[in-house]
Amino acid sequence: MKVDRSLPLEYSTQQNQMNILGFWVFIGAEIMLFGTLFAAYFVLGDRVGNGPTGAEIFEITPVLFETFILLTSSFTIGLGIHAMRKGYTKAMITFYVITLLLGVAFLGFEVYEFIHYVHVGAGLQTSAFTAALLTTLGTHGAHVTFGVFWGLLIVYQLIKRGLTPETANKSFIFSLYWHFLDVVWIFIFSFIYLKGMV
Amino acid sequence: MDYFERFAIPHPSPAIYASMVAIGLTVIAIIVGLTYFKKWGYLWREWLTTVDHKRIGIMYLISAILMLFRGGADAIMMRAQMAVPDNKLLDAQHYNEVFTTHGTVMIIFMAMPFIMAFMNYIVPLQIGARDVAFPRLNALSFWLFFMGAMLLNISFVIGGSPDSGWTNYFPLANNEFSPSVGTNYYLFALQISGLGTLITGINMIVTILKMRAPGMTLMKMPMFTWSSFVANVIIVFAFPVLTVALTMGTFDRLLATNFFTTSDGGMDMLWANFFWVWGHPEVYILILPAFGIYSEIISTFSGRNLYGYKSMVGSMVIISFLSFLVWTHHFFTMGQGALTNSIFSITTMAIAIPTGVKIFNWLFTLWKGKIVFTTPMLYSMLFIPTFTIGGVTGVMLGMSAADYQYHNTMFLVAHFHMVIIPGVVFAMLAGLHYYFPKMFGFMLNEKIGKLTAWIIAISTLLAFMPMFFSGLDGQARRMYTYTESTGFGIWNMISFIGAIGFAIGFALIVYNVYYSIRYSPRNIGSDPWDARTLEWATPSPVPYYNFAKVPHVISTEALWDAKYNQHELFPEKYEKIHMPNNSGVPFILGCIFFAWGFSFVFSMWIPAILTTIGIFICMALRSLEKDPGHYVSVEEIKATEKKMRGVQ
Numbered sequence: 001m002k003v004d005r006s007l008p009l010e011y012s013t014q015q016n017q018m019n020i021l022g023f024w025v026f027i028g029a030e031i032m033l034f035g036t037l038f039a040a041y042f043v044l045g046d047r048v049g050n051g052p053t054g055a056e057i058f059e060i061t062p063v064l065f066e067t068f069i070l071l072t073s074s075f076t077i078g079l080g081i082h083a084m085r086k087g088y089t090k091a092m093i094t095f096y097v098i099t100l101l102l103g104v105a106f107l108g109f110e111v112y113e114f115i116h117y118v119h120v121g122a123g124l125q126t127s128a129f130t131a132a133l134l135t136t137l138g139t140h141g142a143h144v145t146f147g148v149f150w151g152l153l154i155v156y157q158l159i160k161r162g163l164t165p166e167t168a169n170k171s172f173i174f175s176l177y178w179h180f181l182d183v184v185w186i187f188i189f190s191f192i193y194l195k196g197m198v
Numbered sequence: 199m200d201y202f203e204r205f206a207i208p209h210p211s212p213a214i215y216a217s218m219v220a221i222g223l224t225v226i227a228i229i230v231g232l233t234y235f236k237k238w239g240y241l242w243r244e245w246l247t248t249v250d251h252k253r254i255g256i257m258y259l260i261s262a263i264l265m266l267f268r269g270g271a272d273a274i275m276m277r278a279q280m281a282v283p284d285n286k287l288l289d290a291q292h293y294n295e296v297f298t299t300h301g302t303v304m305i306i307f308m309a310m311p312f313i314m315a316f317m318n319y320i321v322p323l324q325i326g327a328r329d330v331a332f333p334r335l336n337a338l339s340f341w342l343f344f345m346g347a348m349l350l351n352i353s354f355v356i357g358g359s360p361d362s363g364w365t366n367y368f369p370l371a372n373n374e375f376s377p378s379v380g381t382n383y384y385l386f387a388l389q390i391s392g393l394g395t396l397i398t399g400i401n402m403i404v405t406i407l408k409m410r411a412p413g414m415t416l417m418k419m420p421m422f423t424w425s426s427f428v429a430n431v432i433i434v435f436a437f438p439v440l441t442v443a444l445t446m447g448t449f450d451r452l453l454a455t456n457f458f459t460t461s462d463g464g465m466d467m468l469w470a471n472f473f474w475v476w477g478h479p480e481v482y483i484l485i486l487p488a489f490g491i492y493s494e495i496i497s498t499f500s501g502r503n504l505y506g507y508k509s510m511v512g513s514m515v516i517i518s519f520l521s522f523l524v525w526t527h528h529f530f531t532m533g534q535g536a537l538t539n540s541i542f543s544i545t546t547m548a549i550a551i552p553t554g555v556k557i558f559n560w561l562f563t564l565w566k567g568k569i570v571f572t573t574p575m576l577y578s579m580l581f582i583p584t585f586t587i588g589g590v591t592g593v594m595l596g597m598s599a600a601d602y603q604y605h606n607t608m609f610l611v612a613h614f615h616m617v618i619i620p621g622v623v624f625a626m627l628a629g630l631h632y633y634f635p636k637m638f639g640f641m642l643n644e645k646i647g648k649l650t651a652w653i654i655a656i657s658t659l660l661a662f663m664p665m666f667f668s669g670l671d672g673q674a675r676r677m678y679t680y681t682e683s684t685g686f687g688i689w690n691m692i693s694f695i696g697a698i699g700f701a702i703g704f705a706l707i708v709y710n711v712y713y714s715i716r717y718s719p720r721n722i723g724s725d726p727w728d729a730r731t732l733e734w735a736t737p738s739p740v741p742y743y744n745f746a747k748v749p750h751v752i753s754t755e756a757l758w759d760a761k762y763n764q765h766e767l768f769p770e771k772y773e774k775i776h777m778p779n780n781s782g783v784p785f786i787l788g789c790i791f792f793a794w795g796f797s798f799v800f801s802m803w804i805p806a807i808l809t810t811i812g813i814f815i816c817m818a819l820r821s822l823e824k825d826p827g828h829y830v831s832v833e834e835i836k837a838t839e840k841k842m843r844g845v846q
């Protein structure tokens with residue numbers, strides 16, 4: 001493989017460039033995926049049957065924590081990529097690890113939140129509204145969970161192999177994924193929680 | 199015993215038991231044959247682990263043809279049942295299963311892989327690339343499609359077939375009205391193969407954007423590549439909608455959620471909307487590449503370049519955009535307001551305009567051309583009038599007020615078959631004859647080919663024209679029988695004869711392959727049709743690295759320029775070529791996905807969890823793997839080229 005030193009490491013081979021473009025196209029598909037989930041949520045949002053409404057079950061505290069944690073993790077992974085561009089592998093790994101820990105913390109709060117919903121009688125089977133809510137949140141949560149495992153594999157490779165065009169490429173793509181989850185969360189925060197609470 | 203009862207078929211019949219025996223015998227014959235001829239190793243090394251886009255294309259092709267026969271057998275059963283009034287060949291339940299399977303198999307597992315076969319085989323060659331952008335993912339795509347298809351195909355012998363139509367409308371498809379596991383098969387088969395399709399979409403987009411030969415700007419791409427590009431963009435936008443809809447349907451059936459129920463807030467129309475937001479673009483995913491193939495063939499055999507290249511591209515882009523704005527025309531009569539109906543009526547009819555542009559471009563290409571009537575060209579010529587009948591009746595259906603009359607009658611069945619068979623199936627058969635020499639190194643027999651084309655075209659008219667009349671007379675779609683007094687008998691009899699004609703036509707195609715394997719000459723050179731585009735610049739069959747030297751392109755018709763305008767197509771020297779290594783992971787992952795789907799179909803949670811873990815382990819292994827590929831040396835290239843081209 002030809003490596004072009006004049007480009008950032010993650011773009012330095014043709015395969016790397018294709019991987020990144022491919023990932024952007026994949027994000028296009030993901031946008032459609034979440035867009036469809038949101039569409040379903042908007043259609044079903046007030047079809048609560050005999051179950052509770054959003055205003056009755058949403059709790060602001062865990063949601064604020066979740067939002068704060070996820071936004072921070074998006075920032076730390078940005079720092080990680082910045083470190084990568086400067087060639088500071090150790091700093092980069094540290095930021096990646098922090099990001100993943102924040103991801104785990106996010107998931108902790110989300111698990112708490114889900115338990116709360118089930119506890120107040122808003123389980124998956126309660127109504128169309130709860131099904132749409134939990135599926136949308138759950139899909140995002142599943143993405144974060146997947147991301148944590150994926151991130152671990154990348155950190156492992158960074159430690160073992162150092163910064164190469166390959167690992168840089170993977171790390172960069174992972175950061176795109178992570179930012180994307182953050183953007184999705186902002187939509188969830190605004191259009192599910194804020195809209196549901198007022 | 200309870201445990202095993204789930205796997206039994208809910209509505210057994212002698213035909214199903216006979217098929218079971220046939221399947222069992224075939225499997226045994228294949229295993230014994232492979233063992234006896236010691237072909238396991240060959241199969242594994244050369245096919246199951248291959249990442250070569252050409253071999254993957256051929257595997258898609260073979261699967262598509264097999265599925266054509268599967269779906270065709272279902273069609274014959276339906277037409278035989280309907281041939282005379284009050285027939286008792288199939289009962290209502292069996293008929294439901296047959297039309298559901300027929301529709302699903304034909305669209306998802308026949309037409310789609312047929313398109314994918316050509317995309318995989320031709321696109322990299324047309325753009326002068328050595329492979330697709332992500333060869334392993336490409337292999338994975340194939341295996342996901344294949345395993346999805348197999349999952350649907352075993353449904354009728356294990357547990358029961360889906361029976362709520364290929365549109366799978368809820369609440370009909372919910373547990374209450376579809377108690378067998380059939381619909382679970384549908385949901386998982388489509389989910390798994392849909393994932394494969396999405397991956398192909400991403401792969402092809404990147405391939406086309408990033409791997410074109412020097413000089414090939416976007417507006418110099420051959421038309422088939424353009425059509426594939428547009429189709430893949432539609433795939434990336436449409437398939438995630440299907441993914442979500444199928445997931446919600448699965449939740450409703452397996453986890454008792456209330457997305458599409460009629461109680462607890464559920465909304466059955468949501469399924470219809472999601473299904474068709476995917477389903478309508480899906481037909482353009484099929485038809486645009488088919489149009490691309492016609493464009494290649496018509497320009498080759500008219501001896502001139504395609505008339506109106508830019509308007510061809512433009513009309514495809516417009517069609518792809520409009521295809522997302524018309525989905526509601528599939529349920530004009532299901533209770534939305536007049537305003538909604540009018541809007542969707544107009545967007546629907548608007549699609550006729552860019553489609554008309556394409557038809558006229560083909561006609562103008564023919565107009566001053568020196569037409570050579572080969573089999574591919576014959577299919578293309580038969581396509582234009584028959585497809586126009588389908589298209590015009592489509593505009594009739596698109597008028598929402600009139601649709602109240604046609605809705606759910608045989609008129610609709612006639613319309614979409616008259617679109618999809620000339621549009622897609624003829625194109626695929628034309629493409630099969632056209633690209634066969636490139637793929638296998640010898641030609642299909644022209645005499646048999648032309649006879650077949652005529653038989654299939656006449657059968658199309660025989661099988662589907664009567665349905666327009668019986669439909670207007672009120673014969674409903676998906677009815678398994680009718681009485682003498684309706685007067686539908688004669689129309690359905692003619693249809694049945696048409697269906698038999700199809701069977702003869704398809705059998706002739708197989709015979710043609712057999713005949714040509716035995717008798718066709720092998721030294722046909724690289725360019726037997728005097729074609730115009732780059733795929734014909736490689737030897738036939740194509741060596742695994744495609745192009746020994748990177749081609750340089752100056753127009754849409756690189757090979758034509760090289761042949762007749764003294765353009766130097768391969769100005770560079772030989773260089774070593776980087777190629778990807780084979781891998782067993784895509785195949786193994788596909789098998790795990792099959793087991794995964796099967797476990798969910800029967801709600802076997804422990805295997806479901808284990809296979810899910812298996813999937814993630816495969817992905818993790820792939821992430822950790824270091825696979826730099828390998829190089830083909832200059833000597834090896836020279837030797838191969840010498841062997842293939844005779845001289846060098």
Ligand code: HEM
Pocket residue numbers: 270273274276277297298300301302304305308309362363364365611615618619622623661675676677696697700
């Ligand atoms: C080869 C000759 C074919 C014959 C004789 C045939 C016959 C039929 C018949 C009789 C039906 C109506 C079932 C009913 O509503 O009662 C039907 C439905 C259908 N066919 Fe075909 N067909 C053929 C080929 C194809 C092809 C090539 C495709 C697609 C590529 C296709 C796609 C469909 C679909 C999607 C349905 C709707 C199934 C449903 O109602 O859910 N057919 N076909």
Ligand SMILES: [Cu+2]
Pocket residue numbers: 477478524525527528
């Ligand atoms: Cu449509």
